[in-house]
Amino acid sequence: MDELTTRVDGMLDDLCAELRRLTRIPSIAFPGYPPEPVTEAHDLVVDLLRDAGVRDIAALRLPDTSPVITGHIPPPHPDAPTVLLYGHYDVQPAGDEALWTTTPFEPTDVDGAIHGRGVADDKSNLIVHVGALRAFDGRPPVGIRIVFEGQEEYGSDFDDYPQAHPDEFACDAMVIADMGNIRPGTGTLTVALRGVVEVIVEVHTLEEARHSGNFGGAAPDALLVLLHALAALHDAKGDVAVPGLRREQWGGGGWSEEEFRRLAGIRDGMPLIGTGNLGSRLWSGPAITVTGLDAPSVERAASAVVPSARAKLNMRCHPAQDPAEAQRLLIEFLEGLRPFGVPLTVTQAGAPGSGFAAATDGVAYAAAHEALRTAWGEDLVHAAAGGSIPLVNSLAAAQPGAEILLFGAQDSMCNLHGPNERVLVSELRDAVVAEAAFFTAYAERFRRG
Structure with missing residues (x-):
């Protein structure tokens, strides 16, 4: 040597x-x-x-x-x-x-x-x-x-x-x-x-936007429906709430919390989300991220009930879990929510990655x-x-x-x-x-x- x-x-x-x-x-x-x-x-x-x-x-x-x-x-x-x-x-x-x-x-x-x-x-x-x-x-x-x-x-x-x-x-x-x-x-x-899957979640409630003063409070707000659905993906501690997704405690090495905060660029005073060691949150468990959201921008917002909204979700899953199974579990969970009785349309975006x-x-x-x-x-x-x-x-x-x-x-x-x-x-x-x-x-x- x-x-x-x-x-x-x-x-x-x-x-x-x-x-x-x-x-x-x-x-x-x-x-x-x-x-x-x-x-x-x-x-x-x-x-x-x-x-x-x-x-x-x-x-x-x-x-x-x-x-x-x-x-x-x-x-x-x-x-x-x-x-x-x-x-x-x-x-x-x-x-x-x-x-x-x-x-x-x-x-x-x-x-x-x-x-x-x-x-x-x-x-x-x-x-x-x-x-x-x-x-x-x-x-x-x-x-x-x-x-x-x-x-x-x-x-x-x-x-x-x-x-x-x-x-x-x-x-x-x-x-x-x-x-x-x-x-x-x-x-x-x-x-x-980790494996990877992506889905698109869509909500369509009105034919077109309607004045929020005249119709807000009863007309179903598509963006509000979508936000309730997205909020249901995690529990109060930040852990993924979709049943059936595999998660295990990580037993290998990893970053310290200080290293992770520095690498991720987390602002001072911001907490980490989720429970368990970092490895189980980053590598041996699921993670769901909202990577895109179609809704009126703040700069162009009108005083109107939003008629439609959609989001793109990226989910990382346990290395040994079939990503097609994980995607199916995510879609079934979202389709079963029906916030305020409003159905969601959920479709896969691209092929799952093992x-x-x-x-x-x-x-x-x-x-x-x-x-x-x-x-x-x-x-x-x-x-x-x-x-x-x-x-x-x-x-x-x-x-x-x-x-x-x-x-x-x-x-x-x-x-x-x-x-x-x-x-x-x-x-x-x-x-x-x-x-x-x-x-x-x-x-x-x-x-x-």
């Missing part, structure tokens, strides 16, 4: 330079953005992989989807396992550049961190993969399969591809490097992802524990994420026997998708060490059975 760490330290400057070069490319695979930067990022990543010893590099091309980079390094011997490495080379748009303290696509070093759009999500993790392979001069003690996506942020036809073509993703373990640490310096394995719960008792997880402890110098924690990564479930379905590990160079304070995104050079370095150490520990444990 000393030799491995020395090798990583010796190439860290080059890895950072390549990360800056990759971050400088505005590879935004959203409609309305030019495709040339996405192609440029693709080509640079291919060059980096080739220099790191990856063979048979190819591009999987699907309709309306940026190319998926594939490639492999054969196992060094028949008894060695194969590890699939995942990442993506596309990024989110920069958003309002006035909120940035640096230029989004001009990577800038500030206090031990590199700032720029996409530097953490997910280009740093691509460099982690490249660095871990270079640490072995392109001949790691495990076989390698590369799957680097080019349209993860916007979504694409690739999400369902692995499940339909399992042989192309054959492996014994996967490192999904689109995650990171719960806090800088604390090695973290993400072991669960959560993910990792099996953590296998050989790869034991090797990852050893590797992350080595890299970060302390016991790692198990954490979860409120968001879903649809491709993880497709990969899990394609290779149900493969262990799936989620870790990387990001951390919860890196501000991914927001202004001033950054990655700490120290986290990049330790993530490269962790992945390289995982290859070694996994090969040895796999050989021993």
Whole structure:
């Protein structure tokens, strides 16, 4: 391990330079953005992989989807396992550049961190993969399969591809490097992802708005009906009140309340809602958020009874709960309310997204524990994420026997998708060490059975 760490330290400057070069490319695979930067990022990543010893590099091309980079390094011997490495080379748009303290696509070093759009999500993790392979001069003690996506942020036809073509993703373990640490310096394995569903709730009570002085008090106010329905989704303490939604106490690691308040930007004096530990509210239980509301604005409000109103709800559900079941429970609950006797129209908005719960008792997880402890110098924690990564479930379905590990160079304070995104050079370095150490520990444990 000393030799491995020395090798990583010796190439860290080059890895950072390549990360800056990759971050400088505005590879935004959203409609309305030019495709040339996405192609440029693709080509640079291919060059980096080739220099790191990856063979048979190819591009999987699907309709309306940026190319998926594939490639492999054969196992060094028949008894060695194969590890699939995942990442993506596309990024989110920069958003309002006035909120940035640096230029989004001009990577800038500030206090031990590199700032720029996409530097953490997910280009740093691509460099982690490249660095871990270079640490072995392109001949790691495990076989390698590369799957680097080019349209993860916007979504694409690739999400369902692995499940339909399992042989192309054959492996014994996967490192999904689109995650990171719960806090800088604390090695973290993400072991669960909540599922997601969305619904639209509508109320229509009048043919058109009517004078509130003449008709208010008897005419059914659609907005008032909708507000009563939305208020019924939570109890007095802020816990979700929909029966049947799965919730369990979270037993892994997590943020302190102080960390969470800072990360969420909660104003002084504001309470947190819900009961139980933070993990059960954020990761192993349901959460319902009103993400949109169609009603007259305050600035344009007339003295009239509102004839119709609607809201969009986003619900995150337990990692192991079927999201279709959770969506059905939510719809049935809302349809059964009938505030003031007024029925609600509830429809699903888009397809449910499944959560993910990792099996953590296998050989790869034991090797990852050893590797992350080595890299970060302390016991790692198990954490979860409120968001879903649809491709993880497709990969899990394609290779149900493969262990799936989620870790990387990001951390919860890196501000991914927001202004001033950054990655700490120290986290990049330790993530490269962790992945390289995982290859070694996994090969040895796999050989021993």
